[in-house]
Amino acid sequence: MTETSAGSLVPEVGRLVIRFAGDSGDGMQLTGDRFTSASALFGNDLATLPEYPAEIRAPAGSLAGVSAFQVHISDHDIFTPGDAPHVLVAMNPAALKTELGTLVDGGTVIVNADTFNDRNLAKAGYDHDPLEGDDLSAYRLISAPMTSLTKEACKDLGVKPRDAERSKNFFALGLLSWMYSRPVEPTLEWIDAKFKGRDLIVAANRTAFNAGHAYGETAELSDHKVIVRPAEMPAGTYTNINGNTALAWGLVAAGQLSGLPLFLGSYPITPASDILHELSRHKQFNVATFQAEDEIAAIGSALGAAYGGHLGITTTSGPGVALKGETMGLAVSLELPLIIVNIQRGGPSTGLPTKTEAADLLMSMYGRHGESPMPVIAARTPADCFDQAIEAARIAIKYRTPVMLLSDGYLANSSEPWLLPDVEDLEPIPIEFASGFNQVDENGDEVFWPYLRDDNLARPWAIPGTPEIMHRIGGLEKQDGSGNVSYDGANHAHMIALRAERIARIPVPDVEVSGDADAELLLVGWGSTWGAIAAAVRRVRDSGRKVAHVHLTHLNPMPANLGEVLSGFPKVLVPEMNLGQLVRILRDEFLVDARPVSKVSGQPFTPGELQQVILTETGDDS
Amino acid sequence: MTDTLLPDGGTEDVPVTKRADWQSDQEVRWCPGCGDYSILTALQLLMPDLGVRREKTVFVSGIGCAARFPYYMNTYGMHSIHGRAPAIATGLALARPDLDVWVVGGDGDMLSIGGNHLIHALRRNIDINILLFNNQIYGLTKGQFSPTSERGKVTKSSPIGSCATPFNPVSLAIGAEASFVARTHDMDRHHMQEMFRRAYEHPGASIVEVYQNCNVFNDGAFETITKKDVRDDMLIPLRHGEPIRFGTEGQFGVARHDGGVEIVEVADVGVDALLVHDEARTDPSTAFALSRLAEGPDRPTPVGVFRAVDRGEYGEAMRGQVDQMESDRGNGDLRALLHSLPTWTV
Ligand code: SF4
Numbered sequence: 001m002t003e004t005s006a007g008s009l010v011p012e013v014g015r016l017v018i019r020f021a022g023d024s025g026d027g028m029q030l031t032g033d034r035f036t037s038a039s040a041l042f043g044n045d046l047a048t049l050p051e052y053p054a055e056i057r058a059p060a061g062s063l064a065g066v067s068a069f070q071v072h073i074s075d076h077d078i079f080t081p082g083d084a085p086h087v088l089v090a091m092n093p094a095a096l097k098t099e100l101g102t103l104v105d106g107g108t109v110i111v112n113a114d115t116f117n118d119r120n121l122a123k124a125g126y127d128h129d130p131l132e133g134d135d136l137s138a139y140r141l142i143s144a145p146m147t148s149l150t151k152e153a154c155k156d157l158g159v160k161p162r163d164a165e166r167s168k169n170f171f172a173l174g175l176l177s178w179m180y181s182r183p184v185e186p187t188l189e190w191i192d193a194k195f196k197g198r199d200l201i202v203a204a205n206r207t208a209f210n211a212g213h214a215y216g217e218t219a220e221l222s223d224h225k226v227i228v229r230p231a232e233m234p235a236g237t238y239t240n241i242n243g244n245t246a247l248a249w250g251l252v253a254a255g256q257l258s259g260l261p262l263f264l265g266s267y268p269i270t271p272a273s274d275i276l277h278e279l280s281r282h283k284q285f286n287v288a289t290f291q292a293e294d295e296i297a298a299i300g301s302a303l304g305a306a307y308g309g310h311l312g313i314t315t316t317s318g319p320g321v322a323l324k325g326e327t328m329g330l331a332v333s334l335e336l337p338l339i340i341v342n343i344q345r346g347g348p349s350t351g352l353p354t355k356t357e358a359a360d361l362l363m364s365m366y367g368r369h370g371e372s373p374m375p376v377i378a379a380r381t382p383a384d385c386f387d388q389a390i391e392a393a394r395i396a397i398k399y400r401t402p403v404m405l406l407s408d409g410y411l412a413n414s415s416e417p418w419l420l421p422d423v424e425d426l427e428p429i430p431i432e433f434a435s436g437f438n439q440v441d442e443n444g445d446e447v448f449w450p451y452l453r454d455d456n457l458a459r460p461w462a463i464p465g466t467p468e469i470m471h472r473i474g475g476l477e478k479q480d481g482s483g484n485v486s487y488d489g490a491n492h493a494h495m496i497a498l499r500a501e502r503i504a505r506i507p508v509p510d511v512e513v514s515g516d517a518d519a520e521l522l523l524v525g526w527g528s529t530w531g532a533i534a535a536a537v538r539r540v541r542d543s544g545r546k547v548a549h550v551h552l553t554h555l556n557p558m559p560a561n562l563g564e565v566l567s568g569f570p571k572v573l574v575p576e577m578n579l580g581q582l583v584r585i586l587r588d589e590f591l592v593d594a595r596p597v598s599k600v601s602g603q604p605f606t607p608g609e610l611q612q613v614i615l616t617e618t619g620d621d622s
Numbered sequence: 623m624t625d626t627l628l629p630d631g632g633t634e635d636v637p638v639t640k641r642a643d644w645q646s647d648q649e650v651r652w653c654p655g656c657g658d659y660s661i662l663t664a665l666q667l668l669m670p671d672l673g674v675r676r677e678k679t680v681f682v683s684g685i686g687c688a689a690r691f692p693y694y695m696n697t698y699g700m701h702s703i704h705g706r707a708p709a710i711a712t713g714l715a716l717a718r719p720d721l722d723v724w725v726v727g728g729d730g731d732m733l734s735i736g737g738n739h740l741i742h743a744l745r746r747n748i749d750i751n752i753l754l755f756n757n758q759i760y761g762l763t764k765g766q767f768s769p770t771s772e773r774g775k776v777t778k779s780s781p782i783g784s785c786a787t788p789f790n791p792v793s794l795a796i797g798a799e800a801s802f803v804a805r806t807h808d809m810d811r812h813h814m815q816e817m818f819r820r821a822y823e824h825p826g827a828s829i830v831e832v833y834q835n836c837n838v839f840n841d842g843a844f845e846t847i848t849k850k851d852v853r854d855d856m857l858i859p860l861r862h863g864e865p866i867r868f869g870t871e872g873q874f875g876v877a878r879h880d881g882g883v884e885i886v887e888v889a890d891v892g893v894d895a896l897l898v899h900d901e902a903r904t905d906p907s908t909a910f911a912l913s914r915l916a917e918g919p920d921r922p923t924p925v926g927v928f929r930a931v932d933r934g935e936y937g938e939a940m941r942g943q944v945d946q947m948e949s950d951r952g953n954g955d956l957r958a959l960l961h962s963l964p965t966w967t968v
Contacts, residue, residue, distance in 0.1 A: 041966050186964075239963045249959060256956050263717050283947040285954030288716060288940060293742040297709035300702075300739070304682070304713025307700060308721070312713065330703050420965070423957045464698035464714070464721050467677045472646065472693050474701030475685075484648075485693070 014075035016180065016228050017082035020172075021068040021099040022091030022112075023060055024053055027169040031089075032069025034173055034190065038182040040240045040417055043230025044073040047531070048242075049081035049414045049604070054354045061115075061123040066098045073180075075229040079381075079531035081414055083608040089172055091115065091146075093124035100136075108140045110175070112168065114147035144215060146171045153211035159204045167201075167208035174212025181227045184213065234419060241418040243382040243411035244271070247341065248278035250389025252285045255311055257390065258397060258429035261286040263305030264313045265298040267320060270353040271409040272343040275315045295323035299340065303327060306336045309433060309463035311393060315341040317409075318360050319350065321367070328402055329368045330475045332499065335451075335459045337396035337403075339389075344408040346602050355602030356409035358527045359578035364404040365556055365585065371496045373503040375399070376556040378406040380530035383418035385411060388553065394429050399506055400458040406555075408577070410604045411528045434460035436468060439481075450483035457502035459483075508554035510561040519546035521617055522569035524594065526552040526582050528604060529575050535607035540614045547614050552582070563590045573597050573617060575605055639670045646696040652687060657808035657835035661755065662694055664814040672822055674722055681724045682711040684736055687762050687836070688728040688755040705736025708743040711750045716937045722822070725752045728834075729770040730760050733789050737769075740829075741798035746936040747826035753818070754791055754831045759840035772918050777839075791831045792913040792928055796906050802828035803909065804927045807857075808835060809848045813925065820927055826935040833919065844919045858885075860912065860926030865896035868922065876924075882911040885922055901930045 018035065022028040029050055036048050051068045058065030072082035084104040090096035092115040103109065116131055130136060131143055146168045153171075154164035170191070177184060188206055195201045216225075241249075255262040266276040266289065280289045288305075292298040299314040306312030314324065321342050331338045344360045346352030360367075364376045375395050379388040385407055392405040437446035438460065448469035451459045462469055471483060479486040480495055513522075515537050525533045530551050537549045550565060552558065566572055566586065572594040574583040580596030587594055597613055599605050644666045652658045669679070679697040683689035685704035692699025698721075702710050707725045715723040725743075732740050732754050743750060759777070760766040766779040770791065774783040795803045802824040806817040814832065821828035833844040847856035854870045866876035867888065875896040877886045883897060903909065909929040916923040 037964055041964070043966070043968065233968045235968050237961070237965050237967045239961070239965045241963070245963075252954065252959060253956055256954065261717065263713060265713055282954060282959065283944045284951045285956075285959075286944065287954075288944065290713070290716060290940070292709065292712075293738055296706060297712070297739050297742065300706045300709030301713030301716070304710035304715075305717035306713075307710070308714045308718040310717040326703055327706065334700075420960050423960070464680045464718065465678055467675075470676055470696055470698050472648075472695075472699035472701065474692070474699075475703055476701065 014228060016226060017070065017072045017085040018087040019068055019070045019085035019099060020089045021066055021095035024058060024065045024067045025060060026091045028067050029069050031169045031173045032071055034187055035176060036071050036240060038186055039073045041186050042183055044228055045077045045231035045233060045417060046071060046073045047078055047081045047414060047416045052354045061092055061094055061120045063094045063098055063124060066095050068099060073228050075231050077231060079535040080607055083606040093120045093126055096130060097124045103139065105138050109136055110142045112146040113143040114145045149211055149215065150208045153207050154204045157203045157207060159200050164204050167204040170205045170208040171212035174209040175216050178213045178216030179221060179225055236419045238417045238419055240415050241383055242413055242415040243385040243407050244274040245278055246383050247385035247389050247407060248275045250386035251313055252282055252287065253426060254390045254393030255285055257426055258311060258393065258431050260311040260431060263302055263310040264289045265292050265301035266315045267292050267295045267298045269317045269320050271345055271412045272315045272317045295320040296327060299324040299327040303331055303338055306338050313339045317343050317345045318347050321360060321363060325368050329370060329372050331402035332372045332374060333475050334473055335400045337400055339392045339396055339403055339405060341405045343412045344406060352602045356604055357577050357600060358408050361581040364406060371500065373500050374402050374404055375503055375506060376404045377554050378527040379411055380527065380551060382411055382414055382416050395506060397429055397431065399456055400461055406527060408528050434462035434469060435466060449481050451478060451481050457498060504557050506557055508557060508559055511550045511559045511565055513548050513550055513565060515541060515548040516546040517548060519548040521571045522548045522550060524550050524572060524574045526555060532605035532607050532610050533575055536610035536614055539607060539611050545618055566590050566592045571617060575610055636673050636675055641666050641670065644669045644696050646694050648693045650694050653838050655837040658688060660808045660811060661814060661832055661834060664811045665818055668815045668818055678720060679722045680714060681726060682707045683726045684731040686728040686731040688726055689731060691726040705731055706739060708736060708739035712743055712748045715748050715750050716940060719937050723750045725750050727754060729756045729758060729768045733769040733791060744795055744798040744800040744827050744829060747801050747933060749825060749935050749937055750827055751821045752829040754829060755834040756791060756831050757834045757836035757840055758843050759836050761836045761839055765839035790913055793910060795829045796910045796913060796929060800829055801826045801931050801933050803929045805831045805925045807833035807844060807848045824930060847919045847923050856922050858922050858924040860899050860924050860928060862899055862901045864899060865893060866899050867896060883915065901927045904931055
């Protein structure tokens, strides 16, 4: 092993950001995930961000094939996977090449030295060995021959050397576990459970893990050893959850709370497919998952199920939403409950399927033909996806309307500790199906009007199978009340106004200003930017400066007090992962001089970036 | 599936109904003389005989002249969007196996914009009855060639003739693994009713192609085969278990030939050489060969049930999986789900 040092790393007190990077085949997601779980059990607050290559099988060792996983662990509550990592684990030259730029100056680089051979260096585009020259002089380098040490450790187990090599990520995990004082037992137990029945693999992974751990101890890396103490968190039981799993569970919960069977119509699409996968595993909750022939059939089948009295859901990403537009319009016209989940990704077109972006807000608000209003809500953190899935169902059911629920690729795959709610505390969602005539016609006969309105301007949910009240609905304009097809212009104008009003009237909670209500500058965010904005605002305020933050969960309709809040701040900035979509709506709705802060690089904002924006904006030159 | 909070028709006997009970209060608005009228009448007259409840019957349609159908039936109905009726009906039928779900649409609706949904509904064997009104033209948009229009068809959008080969809907359905495929035409109420009844009785997806005259934009498209005085010589009735034979005197028949089938004169080959129709044959190749006998409605054309095989219905299998997970794991326990990943307590 070689070790060079250039200044010493002093990680910010109490927190540490580690980035695991390697070839897609190196198991970096698994390694990162395990490190995260051990940290969670240890009691740290944390946040993670996995990043996958878009190609299924990019050539081994290539830059395109690098897969990374970032974890931020802390002794206090944190909101994001962190800014620049303090530690980079690079399992091959390509990983080093693509990821080094993200590392803080003076950060630690841990490499698998065995992979730095001519072939791999060439594939990564290096014309020299970066471990030899000055490339890494600004960092602390720990260069360990992980492959050969793993093979050596496993040689008496009867594992073939090629197979033993596969365990090298556990060597890395063992080394990291030692350096950062992670508990060992949970990981060993996890290996036993995960690879149960495959004894040789269990033995190789355990051996590699222990070898990595021992390597840290015996190679005198003690000056690298760092402890991140447990965070003080509210009492309760926690689990580490990513956004897609939380969202799927939220949908299951909505089914339980409403007593409705769930019907998911979905077509596979990155990064939304995991919701389909997750729900497919929980049919015992009266969940039907239907993998449709295309995006249009996915929403069509969900709408058909909703017509039949089930909780209809379709899950997709931006390109899929574009295809579903016409059926959403039909759902608006039919006034049936339906949930459309959009896990946004980089666009336009196929764009960046595995990278995050939040550029579908305007499409969600306006992306249907005709005047076609629909409630839109967005989750702010991975765990919040659970709550917002229930909220989407609540709105859809109560107001008989399709609802757009927005998440994004970042929330979908990143994770955070989630204080599990008490199931008994979740509020039931009441259901009422029409059961009989609701009107008397001019002849004095009892009849059923499918478009008669309740106090919320919602029409009855009248499902087939109900005796007496057979009726026809459709996408043609209908007479308000009777629901009969109507081409009358005045009625059409009335229906357009009514459809707008019934959505605009949906009560949503007021926004709360966090930070300094008397600040000059207000940041307004929506969706997953919440974490980075909140962290940046905290840092700026910790430094004694004033700034305020407002977050929007409900984007349509917007909170009633928003206009008043906005008008109380001379400067309003709107950070978004698009070129400025919410900012347009705010300017349009409230005539405020709100300005955009954009990021469209496929990665979420970091707190540091926004901190800089705030400092510049508040006139600080530091 | 477990309780669904849904109203149940109960076990009482289905009330006796008459045609008028199946007619909605909406004025029927097809062009006078349109073939759709006779199809509507045939079905409204048949429904009382099927012994079903109106509230358990749903008609789902897309867009087009044919798609107006649900408005005229005093049942539940949805007039949806162009091409999507099979997809919407799929969700409804899967969610509500207690319902009888019918899908009605034209050739443009079902074979062009909605072709994908049609073939997948057939392939999956969703328990729906599909009535495909084929008039070989776009009617509602006023006369463009459709996916079943013959090559060279002169229309507003093809002033010197269309360039495309048409679909043969029966061949397409058989190719899409349909378990029930039939053809009928709007000039023969009795035959239509027979086919509709069979479609209704078939478990899984059934499709009936109905040759339908659009007297405004494609008048007489099927006259050469469906007119009363030519019918006997131009329509080949398919009857399960019987030799396939037609002609005023029964002088023609269908026999196997060169891996397919061909039309023969009975006098030449003898009755024993005629193909005995077997709609239940698992291998679809003979049914397919029969569908290829006529390229268009100008040659002797088979009508009747081409194929009727029992094969697993999708919804049953889907609900079976719910039941299986319920019996393996018990009814869903939300608290247990939330605690199913590693947890820790602070
Ligand atoms: S246009 Fe043709 S198909 Fe349409 S209603 Fe008129 S006659 Fe019938």
